Amino acid sequence: MIRIPLYNLVIYIKIYSTFKDLKKGYFQHIKRYNIAEEGDQDVHFSAAVVVPTNQIDKAYLLLQKDFLDYNTITHEVYHLTNRILYHRRVTFDILDDEPFAILNGYLNQEVINYLQKKKFIDGK
Numbered sequence: 001m002i003r004i005p006l007y008n009l010v011i012y013i014k015i016y017s018t019f020k021d022l023k024k025g026y027f028q029h030i031k032r033y034n035i036a037e038e039g040d041q042d043v044h045f046s047a048a049v050v051v052p053t054n055q056i057d058k059a060y061l062l063l064q065k066d067f068l069d070y071n072t073i074t075h076e077v078y079h080l081t082n083r084i085l086y087h088r089r090v091t092f093d094i095l096d097d098e099p100f101a102i103l104n105g106y107l108n109q110e111v112i113n114y115l116q117k118k119k120f121i122d123g124k
Contacts, residue, residue, distance in 0.1 A: 002110045004103075007088055011059045011080070011107070013114055015068075019046070022064045026050065029060055047076045051083040059084060061111065068121050070112075077107045 002011040016022035026048045029035075033052035046067035050060040061080055063073070081104040085092075090099050115121045 002107070002114065004084075004106075007084060008057055009059060009084065010057065011061060011110075013061045013063065013111065015118075015120060016062065016064050019064060022046075022048065022062055025062055029062070047072050049076055049079045049083060051080070051087055053087060056087050065120070068115060073111055073115070074108055077111055078104060081107055 001013070003009070004011065014025060016025055022045070029050040033050070033054060035050065035052060046064045048062045050062065052058060059080060061076060063076070081100060085100060085103065092100060112121070116123045
């Protein structure tokens with residue numbers, strides 16, 4: 001769990017053992033928060049982000065254990081950053097993208113620290 005007081009937000013990180021479990025967890029979150037489905041239910045994905053629009057104090061980073069590499073983690077954190085700021089109505093400006101860069105860097109560090117602490121990834 002990662003707290004971001006500035007945005008009154010808690011991010012829950014969930015690690016799933018299999019693709020099937022991840023997919024099930026993702027669609028449970030989509031249904032729970034009444035989020036319009038964003039894609040094909042038959043698609044294979046190794047991670048996902050859920051940011052409920054009707055309960056903006058929570059966000060979920062859903063990861064599959066076999067795909068816990070820096071590429072996947074930072075890729076999903078990028079989506080998480082964009083969705084958080086979108087829901088907070090922070091606009092992106094190519095000449096002034098500091099809010100995105102600051103939050104993205106912070107989230108990447110916090111997620112990596114969390115995964116290292118829980119021994120999902122090594123500290124190298």
